[in-house]
Amino acid sequence: MINTILDTVGNSPLVQLRNLVRDEVDVILKLERTNPGGSIKDRPALYIIEEAERRGWLKPGGTLIESSSGNFGISLAMIGAARGYRVIILVDPKTTPTNLAMLKAYGAEVIVVTEQDDSGSYHKTRIALANKLHREITNSFRPDQCFNHLNGEAHFNQTAAELFEQCERNLDVVILSVSTGGQIGGFSRFFRENAAHVKIIAVDAIGSTIFGGTSHSYLLPGMGLSWTPTNIDDLNRIDAVYKVPDEDSFMMCRILARHEGILCGGSTGAAMLVALKLAMQSRKEKRIVCIASDSGERYLSTIYNDEWMHERSMTLSLDPLELRERVKKLKAYSVNPIETANYIPELESLLDSPSRQYFLDSQTN
Ligand SMILES: Cc1ncc(COP(=O)(O)O)c(C=O)c1O
Incomplete structure (x- = not known):
């Protein structure tokens, strides 16, 4: 069958780590880079x-x-x-x-x-x-x-459902990096409704205040925001939040490229730190899925560029043992994110966002 380019969105493959984790745990990446525009978006x-x-x-x-x-x-x-x-x-x-x-x-x-x-x-x-x-x-x-909740709905109806079927309904954890909250909003609702035992883990950048904390600049691309987005409509569906450093995330990206042959973007490196953490400590969770939102090709001049990393005082180490030591030190920022939420309900109208009006107009017409 011959498709148009837009018919090729979706059906991204799952790949499993072979070298960085022990055999008893499956760490699986859903490679969203295969979408025609190169990312989950x-x-x-x-x-x-x-x-x-x-x-x-x-x-x-x-x-x-x-x-x-x-x-x-x-x-x-x-x-x-x-x-x-x-x-x-x-x-x-x-x-x-x-x-x-x-x-x-x-x-x-x-x-x-x-x-x-x-x-x-x-x-x-x-x-x-x-x-x-x-x-x-x-x-x-x-x-x-x-502000448009159709963002989360896309992942609820499509990405999360697709993953569930691909895993033959057998998975224990999904790890997602967060910005607009579309992914985690849609996935968390899907799994609470269809397989409530699946743990949903959010990964944010240190310096972002989606889940509270102090705001400062960070380098992780595609992650973070200075408020809790409305696409995360129920924080109780998120089991834990990790905030991860730029340097460890970029080190993870580079090690994944060298030791697994997987060239991923910064947000995937960030999420994979938490995947490795859970894989190192987990006795119960045997199948850990990490959503890999885009590809490393977008970051060849930054994360994968030694000079760029060096100028920002980032390690060039590609040693998996050193990475494991860093991962051991990672701790959950919150296991009850509702306590630290940073919802700003007035923001939508302060910024004059049109989404609510679109839906209101649809109802009255
Ligand atoms: C590379 C990358 N990873 C993760 C995310 C976070 O996804 P979401 O906006 O659905 O929370 C984004 C969003 O821009 C992204 O571009």
Whole structure:
């Protein structure tokens, strides 16, 4: 059968570690890099666009406007090219040259937002400007990955269900890195409803305040936020939260490449630290699945570049034994994340996000 490019989203493979963990435990990665846009974000991007078309929020010839410094923007740019939409992506100075080049290759227009928000990041200023442009540009649509709950719904309906079937319903833990909360929101709801014994573990960057704590800058790409996103609609479905350092996560990425032949992105390295931790200590949990959101090719000039690492005083060690010593020291930041939640209910209207209105309008029409 011959598909269009968008028909190839999904059905990502599972691969098992062979060298870094003992035989009694299966550590499995779900390799989302096989999506055509190169990351897991193809799934919510396509789901939201198709829902928006179906519900009449997005019309032929429309313009997609989104705040994204990476994967979600690239997915939208690809979808826009395939479906004939104009795409405007708001990025910030931290966006890598590789991501900018990919956005432009797909024909997206890129706006670089340079004003920082109150947490020192660019999330809120990017979102506010995207919402302003949406009000100004007729026939535009805001996928709104941070506030649109269709983001989590995509993973509930598709990614989590797909994983469950691929594992023949036999798994004990799922480990997910977090930013907009789409992945963990969808997965945690799916497993609570379908296999409540499966533990759901969130991994965030030290310096992000999704699960509370002190805000400061960090290097982990694709992770973190300065509030608890509404796609995590019930923190009680998350069994534990780990906050991991940049350096150990990047070391994990480089060791996975050298010792397992798996070239992954920074957020996968972060999640794999926790997978290794559980594999080293676990007697009960035999099948640990880690969602590998993207590929290392996007980070060849950063995480996999010795000079870039050296300039940031990051270790170049590729010694698995040293990595294990670091992993041993990792501790759960929280096993009851509701206690440290950082929900800011007024943020959606402060930033003038349109998602709630889309749904309200749908109900009244
Ligand atoms: C590489 C990567 N990993 C993990 C995540 C986190 O996924 P989510 O936004 O669904 O929480 C993102 C989100 O941008 C990402 O780009």
